Amino acid sequence: MALILAQSFWDHYGASIAKAAGTIVIALLAVTLANRWLDRRGMQIVAAVSGGHLSQANDTRLRFTRRAVDATIITIAIAAALSQFTALDKIGQAVLASGAIAAAVVGFAARQTLANAIAGLFLAVTQPLRIGDVVTFEGESGVVEDIRLTSTWLRTPNQARVIVPNERLAGGVLRNDSIVDAVVAVEASLWLPADRDAIVALDRIRTALPELTVRLAETTADGARLLLVDRPAAPGDRAVREAELREGALRALGE
Structure with missing residues (x-):
């Protein structure tokens, strides 16, 4: 009986599962290739434009761009994989019927994450801080180690890590000791x-x-x-x- 149910399930959903798995594999391959291109050619192009070396500003933009590209590819791949299942299409139609309520719930649940991502984009464009800058924020001092999609990592003098949400960083008072001079x-x-x-x-x-x-x-x-x-x-x-x-x-x- 169990074997018959398994065969029936695979006959009904096997093609959709295979297409979804293929979509995910292609997305992972695209992420890998994009990262390799940005790590090699992207850095070479940016360094050539900036005079033979990768500046702090361009390094910050390049890192943020790489993570934004990864997130975009993965999001599109997940949406494409889910669209292979007709049962989920019916569920999606039911959700869209009450779109106002669904949008309000999703927007409220994801507000903090979206706000941090938008603030990260703002930090990458305006660059009040860059990779390698020495900054002080809310009593915590350290070197900017990484600027990610939703948070910024600081390395303190005792090698500890302080993780600051990007939204809080973009709206707070930041002291940057090295944004103008190298010392x-x-x-x-x-x-x-x-x-x-x-x-x-x-x-x-x-x-x-x-x-x-x-x-x-x-x-x-x-x-x-x-x-x-x-x-x-x-x-x-x-x-x-x-x-x-x-x-x-x-x-x-x-x-």
Whole structure:
């Protein structure tokens, strides 16, 4: 009995399943070929146009374009595969009969995902941040590692990953330290307790480290904050240089 049912099912849906599977295989092959072309020829073309090297801006656009192409091919393939089944066509006609309700439900459920995807497109076009930029967003600082369709990945100095939704990133206040120059500012703060003389501390640090710019940034009831500023450095060296600033200032005060 089970064998008869299996044969009947395959006789009825076998051709549709084969066509759907073929569509998916062709889509996967198209995604693979598109990625290889963009990884090789696409980068070569972009590098040639930009003067022999792949800039941060073009690298960001190329990565986002590749993911957008992949998502488009896969979406079309899934729709084409589902269209092979006549039973699903009938279900689709029933859903379309109540299109207003279906659109409202789907739109509400997918609002966040669609908003993040549109925000990702906005970030790829306007580029307030690029691959490799050093940014600070909502108290989190790091290097932009990747800009995906729905999220942006930051790599912090301790090699952790901060994943920020694109919609939130596009609508928030972003600090980008390397969008104009290839180097970033090197700054470090040093807090002094209220019972210490901030002016004496300033004089000692300036004497011991004359190459630094030292300022009294703020004073509170709990103490004072000194701001140490050194010459700019490469984005990857900033964390180490800032740690060296604090160590040198503490040694100067200790002596």
